Amino acid sequence: MIAEQLRNIIKDGEGMTVEFKECRDQVNRDVYESICAFLNRNGGHIVLGVKDNGSISGILPEALPEIKKNLVIALNNPQKINPPLYALPETITIEGKILLYLSIPESSQVHRCNGKIFDRNEDGDLDITNQPDSVAHLYIRKQSTFSENRIYPYVKPDDLRSDIIQRVKKMVRADTPNHPWGSMNDEELLQSARLYQRDYQSGKEGHTLAAVLLLGNDAVIQTIVPQYRTDAILRRINLDRYDDRDDIRTNLIESYDRLMAFVAKHLPDPFYLEEDRRIGLRDRIFREVVANILIHREYLSGFPAKFIIENNQVRTENANRPHGHGMINPSDFTPYPKNPVIARFFKEIGRADELGSGIRNLYKYTGIYSGGVDPQLIEGDIFKTIIPTTSRVTEQVTEQVTEQVTEQDILAQLISFCRTARTAKEMMDYIGLKHREHFRSEILKPLIDQKKLFMTFPDKPRSPKQKYSSQSVEEK
Numbered sequence: 437m438i439a440e441q442l443r444n445i446i447k448d449g450e451g452m453t454v455e456f457k458e459c460r461d462q463v464n465r466d467v468y469e470s471i472c473a474f475l476n477r478n479g480g481h482i483v484l485g486v487k488d489n490g491s492i493s494g495i496l497p498e499a500l501p502e503i504k505k506n507l508v509i510a511l512n513n514p515q516k517i518n519p520p521l522y523a524l525p526e527t528i529t530i531e532g533k534i535l536l537y538l539s540i541p542e543s544s545q546v547h548r549c550n551g552k553i554f555d556r557n558e559d560g561d562l563d564i565t566n567q568p569d570s571v572a573h574l575y576i577r578k579q580s581t582f583s584e585n586r587i588y589p590y591v592k593p594d595d596l597r598s599d600i601i602q603r604v605k606k607m608v609r610a611d612t613p614n615h616p617w618g619s620m621n622d623e624e625l626l627q628s629a630r631l632y633q634r635d636y637q638s639g640k641e642g643h644t645l646a647a648v649l650l651l652g653n654d655a656v657i658q659t660i661v662p663q664y665r666t667d668a669i670l671r672r673i674n675l676d677r678y679d680d681r682d683d684i685r686t687n688l689i690e691s692y693d694r695l696m697a698f699v700a701k702h703l704p705d706p707f708y709l710e711e712d713r714r715i716g717l718r719d720r721i722f723r724e725v726v727a728n729i730l731i732h733r734e735y736l737s738g739f740p741a742k743f744i745i746e747n748n749q750v751r752t753e754n755a756n757r758p759h760g761h762g763m764i765n766p767s768d769f770t771p772y773p774k775n776p777v778i779a780r781f782f783k784e785i786g787r788a789d790e791l792g793s794g795i796r797n798l799y800k801y802t803g804i805y806s807g808g809v810d811p812q813l814i815e816g817d818i819f820k821t822i823i824p825t826t827s828r829v830t831e832q833v834t835e836q837v838t839e840q841v842t843e844q845d846i847l848a849q850l851i852s853f854c855r856t857a858r859t860a861k862e863m864m865d866y867i868g869l870k871h872r873e874h875f876r877s878e879i880l881k882p883l884i885d886q887k888k889l890f891m892t893f894p895d896k897p898r899s900p901k902q903k904y905s906s907q908s909v910e911e912k
Contacts, residue, residue, distance in 0.1 A: 453480030494533025
């Protein structure tokens with residue numbers, strides 16, 4: 437998290453999802469109670485080095501290493517936080533003073549701190565251990581919200597792809613060299629990522645639906661969730677069906693790769709400088725869109741997710757358990773995790789941002805990419821995203837489709853079209869191209885060289901009456 441965002445959090449003060457702790461030279465005991473309460477409620481932000489009134493006191497530099505070490509050890513210690521939490525505190529300097537920032541996700545499990553259950557409300561952290569009704573409601577809320585935690589006791593380690601697990605370890609090491617997952621064995625990683633769980637009410641124990649979706653082999657995924665698929669469609673020339681398609685039914689790691697490859701294949705990446713540094717607008721935008729369609733989905737629904745590239749927009753649809761209805765306004769948007777285990781996994785491997793920050797970036801870069809038109813995010817039983825594109829982008833993409841995507845189909849249609857002799861303009865209009873030189877050098881000339889098209893006036897190639905036919909003069 438950048439310093440400016442943290443300043444805004446401090447400025448807004450404490451609340452349901454924000455807690456300040458002074459912790460000048462050590463970790464206060466109630467820090468862990470707040471972490472537990474945030475895990476059990478909606479997640480949030482904990483800032484160490486700030487007083488309750490929002491004034492910045494800072495952490496003593498000589499105490500910082502010990503405080504960070506104690507935090508990491510305690511959060512991974514089931515005697516302190518159970519189930520344990522993996523979280524790396526971020527060191528941020530504001531006004532010359534050192535702060536530690538912890539982003540706490542909403543958990544899909546009920547957590548205890550020192551054997552006690554804490555919940556969160558506007559007044560702070562509440563010990564509800566001896567309040568049976570409150571504890572029961574907490575369990576019901578957790579179980580009813582996150583289908584990703586459904587346990588499948590008969591899923592075995594061999595049903596998960598060890599090559600994907602090894603790849604995950606490399607990804608986290610590349611993003612965070614000292615990330616604990618990098619040195620864990622497979623079983624330890626699965627437990628740390630909450631992909632192997634025990635239901636303390638039913639006694640069931642095993643790999644979860646999240647584990648199957650993230651790391652399972654294709655046969656196991658299709659057996660457990662046969663309705664699961666992501667349909668990537670290009671629909672520009674053939675509006676009734678499609679020009680290109682990828683029917684994706686594999687694990688979420690490779691699903692992400694295939695969706696991003698589909699984006700790279702069909703959408704341009706216009707040159708853009710941000711503070712003297714070239715950035716890829718396309719990847720900045722669709723990294724968020726693709727992660728969203730994979731993370732925030734109700735996987736038990738029979739509705740197949742869709743990723744559709746059209747002439748003037750990119751549209752996505754996926755099944756959703758809504759926490760509101762209508763258009764999302766980024767100025768008053770309150771993020772709510774739909775699959776926090778999967779979301780955290782994507783964040784750890786560097787494929788998703790902090791909950792909420794990705795939406796802000798999506799609005800920022802889409803406006804640049806589309807020429808000032810904002811994206812639309814519509815919450816409902818089906819969550820919809822619409823990313824607009826400009827006419828300039830559309831024209832570039834149409835040419836890329838002709839060159840890369842449907843080249844053989846388009847050329848075959850063009851040759852068939854020229855059974856009756858056609859002018860160059862008639863041919864360009866037929867396949868939807870506007871750049872004359874590009875058409876002549878990249879399409880027309882190769883077809884003539886390959887003797888798939890013939891000039892009606894071969895001795896006068898520049899004749900204003902020149903036409904092109906798929907039949908030679910001799911054949912006629």
